[in-house]
Amino acid sequence: MKLLKQFWWILPLVFIAIYPVTLAGGSPYWSGLLIFVGIYVILAVGLDLLMGYTGQISVGHAAYFAIGAYTSGVLTAKYGFSPLGAMVIGMALTGAVAWALGRPVLALKEYYLAMATLAFNEIVVTLIIGLEWLTGGASGLRDIPPFSIFGLVLSNHMHYYYFVWAIVIIVIASSLAVVRSPFGRTLLAIHSDEIAARAFGVDTAKYKTRIFVLASVFASMAGSLFTHYMGFLAPDDFGVLTSINILVMLFLGGIGTIYGPILGAFFMKLLPELTYQIHDYELLLNGLILIVVLVFMPKGLFGIFTGIWEKMFVRADK
Amino acid sequence: MGKDVRKGRQMTEKHDAILSVNNVTKAFEGIHALEEVSFDVRSGHIKALIGPNGAGKTTLLNAINGILPPDSGHIHFLDHDVVGHSADKVAGLGLSRTFQLIRMFTINNATVLDNVLLGAHIQLKPNLFESIFRRGKVNKAEKVARDKAMELLRFVGLEKAADATPGSLPFGNQRLVELARSLMTEPKMLLLDEPASGLNDTEVESFTELLRSIRQKGITILLVEHNMKLVMNIADDIVVLDFGKKLAEGTPQAICANPEVIKAYLGAAQSECRLES
Numbered sequence: 001m002k003l004l005k006q007f008w009w010i011l012p013l014v015f016i017a018i019y020p021v022t023l024a025g026g027s028p029y030w031s032g033l034l035i036f037v038g039i040y041v042i043l044a045v046g047l048d049l050l051m052g053y054t055g056q057i058s059v060g061h062a063a064y065f066a067i068g069a070y071t072s073g074v075l076t077a078k079y080g081f082s083p084l085g086a087m088v089i090g091m092a093l094t095g096a097v098a099w100a101l102g103r104p105v106l107a108l109k110e111y112y113l114a115m116a117t118l119a120f121n122e123i124v125v126t127l128i129i130g131l132e133w134l135t136g137g138a139s140g141l142r143d144i145p146p147f148s149i150f151g152l153v154l155s156n157h158m159h160y161y162y163f164v165w166a167i168v169i170i171v172i173a174s175s176l177a178v179v180r181s182p183f184g185r186t187l188l189a190i191h192s193d194e195i196a197a198r199a200f201g202v203d204t205a206k207y208k209t210r211i212f213v214l215a216s217v218f219a220s221m222a223g224s225l226f227t228h229y230m231g232f233l234a235p236d237d238f239g240v241l242t243s244i245n246i247l248v249m250l251f252l253g254g255i256g257t258i259y260g261p262i263l264g265a266f267f268m269k270l271l272p273e274l275t276y277q278i279h280d281y282e283l284l285l286n287g288l289i290l291i292v293v294l295v296f297m298p299k300g301l302f303g304i305f306t307g308i309w310e311k312m313f314v315r316a317d318k
Numbered sequence: 319m320g321k322d323v324r325k326g327r328q329m330t331e332k333h334d335a336i337l338s339v340n341n342v343t344k345a346f347e348g349i350h351a352l353e354e355v356s357f358d359v360r361s362g363h364i365k366a367l368i369g370p371n372g373a374g375k376t377t378l379l380n381a382i383n384g385i386l387p388p389d390s391g392h393i394h395f396l397d398h399d400v401v402g403h404s405a406d407k408v409a410g411l412g413l414s415r416t417f418q419l420i421r422m423f424t425i426n427n428a429t430v431l432d433n434v435l436l437g438a439h440i441q442l443k444p445n446l447f448e449s450i451f452r453r454g455k456v457n458k459a460e461k462v463a464r465d466k467a468m469e470l471l472r473f474v475g476l477e478k479a480a481d482a483t484p485g486s487l488p489f490g491n492q493r494l495v496e497l498a499r500s501l502m503t504e505p506k507m508l509l510l511d512e513p514a515s516g517l518n519d520t521e522v523e524s525f526t527e528l529l530r531s532i533r534q535k536g537i538t539i540l541l542v543e544h545n546m547k548l549v550m551n552i553a554d555d556i557v558v559l560d561f562g563k564k565l566a567e568g569t570p571q572a573i574c575a576n577p578e579v580i581k582a583y584l585g586a587a588q589s590e591c592r593l594e595s
Contacts, residue, residue: 055425174450181456182435182463183444188425189436195385196421200503201409201440210446256426 005313016165020158028157035161035229037269038168039222044249044261045175046218051247052256053179054211055191056106057114060121061246064216066128066238067094068223073141073233074134083147087224094220095213102209121240128235140234147228154228164225171218175258178214187211252293254300263301335394336361336507336538337382337413342391344377344562351377352388353562359507364529364539366549368573369559370583375542376418378559379509382540383415384408395507410440412506416496416513418542422484430487430495431467431480437502438463463502470498474528489516497528507538514545526551546584550574558583 016034024030047061071090075081081089105116128135135141146155147163154160178184186207189197194204227233245268253264271289275282297303335358344352352374359365367375380386382393384405393400400408414437423433442463448456471477474494476487484492493513500508514522522545529552533539543549549556549570556573558565560582566573573579 053426177453178446178449181444181449181453182438182442182460183446183449185428185432185436186439186444188428188432189423189439191425192423192428193421195405196417196423197436198405199383199385199409199415199417200436200499201406203404203406214446 013169016169020161026158031157031161032229033269033273035157035164035225037266038164039226039229040246040249040265040269041168041262042171042218042222042225043246044253044265045171045258046215046222047246048250048255048258048261049175049178049187049211050215051250052258052261053184053187053191054208056208056212057110058117058215058243059114059240059247060117060119060124060243061215061219062238062240062242063117063121063124064094064098064219065223065226065242066124066235067097068220069227069233069238070128070135070141070223071220072224072227073144076228077141077144078134083145083224083228084149087221090224091217091220094223095217098213098216099209102212103205106208106212107205118240118243121238121243125235125239128238135235136233138235140232142232144227144231144233146231147225160229164229167221167225171221172258172262178211179258183207248290252290252300254302257300257302259305260300260302263305267301334360336396337540338394339378339382340392340394342378342381342388342393344374344381344386344388350562352381354391355559355562355564356391357557357564357567359538359540360554361538362533362536363554364533364541364552366553366556367540367542367559368544368546368549368556368583369565372561373559374562375559376511377562379415379511379540379542382408383413383509409503412504413509414500414503414505414507415509416493416500416511418511418515420484420489420492420496422492422495424483424485427483429481430471430476430484431464433484433495434467434470434498434502435463437499438467440503467498467502470501471495473501473531474498475524490518490521493517494525494528501532501537505537507540508532510539510541510543512542512544514543514548517545522548 019034020026020031024034043061043065047058050056050058068087068090071093072083072086075086075089076083101120105113105120108116129138131137146153147160148154149163154163179187186197186202189200189202190204190207198204226237249264249268250261251264252267253262254260271286272282275285278285293301299306337359339358340356342352342355343350355374355378367378369375377386381388382395382400384400384403384407387401391401395408395411395413398411400411400413422428423436442459444456468477468480471480474497476491476494476498479487479491484495487495493516497510497513514525517525526548529539529541541549541553553570555567555569557567558573558579565582566576566579568576574584
């Protein structure tokens with residue numbers, strides 16, 4: 001029991017490590033599914049830093065996903081950049097955009113902030129469609145090469161799977177480090193009471209902008225990973241609907257916990273796989289499951305886990 | 319920063335005032351909440367700011383610490399004119415405060431210890447790079463802060479409540495958590511907004527002792543308070559506000575004997591005030 005309490009995190013790591021060869025059985029479809037899950041885990045965890053911890057609503061997180069994806073796509077497909085270089089440029093560009101937007105946009109609160117982030121998402125999608133010579137517009141961007149690091153091409157889905165999940169684990173570990181540090185405490189203070197936080201020396205605009213930049217850079221990385229897996233980009237994948245999907249992952253999994261959004265991403269991406277057989281009722285059933293979880297489990301899926309956890313250990317300790 | 323502090327010391331030695339408020343005026347929609355208010359707080363003193371409800375006491379504290387800057391006038395803390403400084407900058411200069419309506423950080427089940435630790439923000443200055451890549455250094459600084467926070471919780475008598483959520487504590491203890499959190503910032507001066515409201519008589523007595531030992535540490539206090547017994551017991555001098563104007567300023571004895579103050583504010587409480595003096 002004690003061992004489980006200390007080293008529980010090894011179990012999911014082992015699962016991630018052996019999944020492609022065991023459960024997926026080398027099938028590109030099943031490993032691909034978990035590649036998508038990983039990409040959405042990065043998006044959801046980043047947004048959790050901004051929303052769950054700092055309390056700043058964003059209904060446009062897909063905008064930064066898009067900037068990363070298209071920077072990678074355009075630079076590699078049209079200008080012959082290396083995927084790794086393009087990914088880093090994408091992160092820098094997205095970070096710069098987030099930094100410039102941060103102060104003016106994050107000075108807004110609640111509904112106004114939601115509207116502003118939503119509008120930015122729309123602007124980005126409109127630009128992608130409008131700048132046809134660069135992005136391929138509504139008909140999409142083709143011929144994006146697979147990811148390669150220093151000449152090693154990750155065209156095999158299994159290689160790419162491990163690459164994506166290595167980045168996912170780095171993102172999760174960094175996020176946990178941030179929220180467990182004094183930086184995370186400052187974010188929670190801003191979330192609780194901005195005026196009181198300022199009275200204790202917190203430059204709230206600066207801290208909100210910093211975490212916004214980090215969340216956006218994470219989203220940009222997710223975008224680059226997405227681009228090279230798909231090999232093809234269309235603006236539909238980056239609309240407000242995607243942003244809302246990420247939000248649902250947060251609330252479904254349990255916001256403000258880091259682990260919750262991870263579960264949320266798994267759930268949202270794997271649920272359609274379980275319900276697709278009853279084709280006609282798929283959307284209806286997905287909607288129903290969502291409503292049930294959100295109404296009856298306000299702490300999300302992670303709340304169920306912590307509930308079981310407490311029963312196992314708190315009682316055992318007594 | 320270091321240079322500023324030294325300059326500040328020279329200045330306070332010369333004038334002996336750590337805080338000086340000059341002709342401060344603040345209006346809300348045409349109504350004067352503060353009108354040409356001026357007074358000094360001497361370094362190392364406890365100064366009480368009293369007056370009826372709505373006299374502008376909290377407005378003045380908000381003006382001093384930068385939450386709602388005044389329309390005109392000057393406020394000097396050490397040698398800085400803090401009018402126009404944001405609240406976080408003022409806090410960085412060594413001016414901390416508590417709130418009349420307790421403002422605790424509660425998100426994600428933040429504990430009493432977490433709340434006190436936020437007071438270390440100015441010293442820790444957390445940044446993203448170090449939080450992710452230099453965790454050893456961050457953890458070391460955090461441990462020092464944690465020890466100090468526990469020490470301050472012991473100082474206010476709440477070390478046993480460190481892991482409780484602030485909301486589960488009685489009202490009076492929440493005020494003590496606020497005090498510990500302010501002390502955590504290593505302030506040169508404290509603004510306390512009605513810290514004794516909601517405390518019973520024994521609690522007020524031990525709170526008075528706390529204020530005395532804080533003064534002994536060399537921390538100047540500006541105290542907004544209705545409890546005249548506490549004020550008479552501890553204040554070195556008193557300034558009285560009424561309808562946004564300064565009505566009187568002086569020693570506790572002089573204020574108690576001032577007929578205008580009695581008329582405007584003390585009224586029945588006057589007897590209590592005389593009793594102590």
